[in-house]
Amino acid sequence: MPGIVIDGQALEAADGQTVMEAARAHGITIPALCWHPALSVDGSCRVCMVEVEGRGLAIACNLPVREGLAVLTDSEAVRAQRKLTLQFLTLNHPVDCGICDKAGECLLQDYHYAYNATPSVSNEPKLHATKHYSLGERIVLDNERCILCSRCVRFTREVSGSHVLGIEQRGDTSLIRPAAGRSLDEDPYSDNVIDLCPVGALLSRRFLHQSRVWYLTATPSICPGCARGCTVDVWHRRPDWQLQAVATHRNHAIARVTPRENPAVNGPWICNKGRDLADLLERLRALQPMVAGVPATLEEAMAAAREAIAAARHPLALVSTWGSNEELEAFKEHLGPLFTCRVKADHQRGPGEPGDDGLLIRADKNPNTSRARALFGEAPADTPGDTDLVLVWGEGFDGSTLPAGATTILLGSFEAPENVTAAVFIPLSILTERAGHYTNFEGVVSGFAPCFPAPATVTHAEELFPRLVPEGGRP
Numbered sequence: 001m002p003g004i005v006i007d008g009q010a011l012e013a014a015d016g017q018t019v020m021e022a023a024r025a026h027g028i029t030i031p032a033l034c035w036h037p038a039l040s041v042d043g044s045c046r047v048c049m050v051e052v053e054g055r056g057l058a059i060a061c062n063l064p065v066r067e068g069l070a071v072l073t074d075s076e077a078v079r080a081q082r083k084l085t086l087q088f089l090t091l092n093h094p095v096d097c098g099i100c101d102k103a104g105e106c107l108l109q110d111y112h113y114a115y116n117a118t119p120s121v122s123n124e125p126k127l128h129a130t131k132h133y134s135l136g137e138r139i140v141l142d143n144e145r146c147i148l149c150s151r152c153v154r155f156t157r158e159v160s161g162s163h164v165l166g167i168e169q170r171g172d173t174s175l176i177r178p179a180a181g182r183s184l185d186e187d188p189y190s191d192n193v194i195d196l197c198p199v200g201a202l203l204s205r206r207f208l209h210q211s212r213v214w215y216l217t218a219t220p221s222i223c224p225g226c227a228r229g230c231t232v233d234v235w236h237r238r239p240d241w242q243l244q245a246v247a248t249h250r251n252h253a254i255a256r257v258t259p260r261e262n263p264a265v266n267g268p269w270i271c272n273k274g275r276d277l278a279d280l281l282e283r284l285r286a287l288q289p290m291v292a293g294v295p296a297t298l299e300e301a302m303a304a305a306r307e308a309i310a311a312a313r314h315p316l317a318l319v320s321t322w323g324s325n326e327e328l329e330a331f332k333e334h335l336g337p338l339f340t341c342r343v344k345a346d347h348q349r350g351p352g353e354p355g356d357d358g359l360l361i362r363a364d365k366n367p368n369t370s371r372a373r374a375l376f377g378e379a380p381a382d383t384p385g386d387t388d389l390v391l392v393w394g395e396g397f398d399g400s401t402l403p404a405g406a407t408t409i410l411l412g413s414f415e416a417p418e419n420v421t422a423a424v425f426i427p428l429s430i431l432t433e434r435a436g437h438y439t440n441f442e443g444v445v446s447g448f449a450p451c452f453p454a455p456a457t458v459t460h461a462e463e464l465f466p467r468l469v470p471e472g473g474r475p
């Protein structure tokens with residue numbers, strides 16, 4: 001454990017650490033653009049320059065600690081060098097922050113103001129490069145903004161393994177480009193390069209010019225797209241920046257999804273399905289309780305459900321693998337004793353969707369199979385021939401397997417043809433409208449919080465289950 005001194009502070013570093021890592025481990029931030037904790041060292045941006053006692057300037061990201069090493073991270077010499085570096089990095093940068101999605105969370109912008117804050121030293125016209133280079137269906141590249149830090153290239157080589165990106169040509173004509181005949185769309189983790197890019201060179205088509213980031217706030221959540229249960233930030237319009245006149249639906253819509261770093265689950269990454277949570281959660285909602293396909297109040301629908309449960313002789317419950325731990329436990333406590341309970345896969349792997357890939361993605365496309373099976377067992381979700389009532393919670397129910405004459409009670413969130421043919425349909429809130437926890441396939445429990453209020457006509461499953469128990473139970 002070498003003892004080192006950073007900015008006059010005596011610290012213990014770990015063997016093999018760099019000054020950058022040792023400083024961060026003690027809460028000291030050294031600015032950097034190309035360095036990233038989850039990628040190899042590139043050393044190209046030179047922003048992390050520190051002053052080493054007796055040796056002059058060196059980059060902290062590639063400087064190993066050794067006993068007695070003393071560095072200054074913000075000395076006059078460091079600031080002077082950093083200013084020159086920032087002047088160099090912005091030499092051909094378009095400084096089009098006014099139309100750049102990265103504005104507000106751009107490291108180059110922040111460092112420019114912290115260490116440079118002067119107009120360009122060059123009288124030469126800036127070099128121009130491609131402004132809108134397509135990297136596929138999801139990402140566009142602005143080469144003028146690119147500072148050639150190579151984070152995106154290293155990500156595809158070291159993390160996702162797709163090897164799609166590289167740098168073409170040399171010097172000030174260098175360009176990030178996909179390998180010949182390849183597209184970044186091949187990489188199911190491609191959108192991580194958008195977060196990794198320290199400037200606004202890699203842009204999400206989905207989010208392109210949709211919002212300034214300071215109009216948004218992030219709510220901690222979990223991606224329900226597979227059994228990994230990656231922790232994410234769901235970004236949505238801040239309460240104090242609600243739209244009043246136009247596009248007011250955006251006030252309660254997902255603006256973007258980014259990873260919430262979690263070493264126990266997903267590290268700093270998520271896959272592209274997690275970015276597209278709006279495709280899963282903003283499908284057409286079912287908001288109307290119904291009895292035999294006829295609109296009813298929630299009270300009427302619950303009363304009809306209680307009556308059907310009380311009358312059933314062989315009732316079966318198909319339990320949701322999208323229910324939270326709390327909801328599953330509430331089901332078990334209140335309705336478990338009244339039903340034969342089976343765990344159902346709400347979502348199946350879609351065509352072309354990856355299975356277990358050794359990085360994050362899992363073949364099970366449901367977030368809480370683990371807790372559901374722990375509570376309700378491993379038996380297959382078959383429907384015995386004598387079943388006279390099926391209570392279906394969530395999606396993934398195949399109505400064709402229903403025995404003739406059996407009654408159905410559906411508890412769901414999205415429009416589906418079965419909703420109107422069920423004896424009772426009760427609409428439920430969705431992930432972004434409630435709080436709870438999921439248990440992932442490795443047994444790690446993570447929490448999610450509500451982003452939006454639930455529509456008035458839907459109910460939370462955890463509150464509904466005790467209200468479905470018939471008075472006096474079931475004979």
Ligand code: SF4
Pocket residue numbers: 145146147148149150151152153176196197198199201202
């Ligand atoms: S596109 Fe972004 S991440 Fe990639 S090299 Fe350029 S600045 Fe770095």
Ligand code: SF4
Pocket residue numbers: 223224225226227228229230266270271272273274275360361362
């Ligand atoms: S790996 Fe699974 S849980 Fe993680 S973002 Fe992708 S789909 Fe969601």
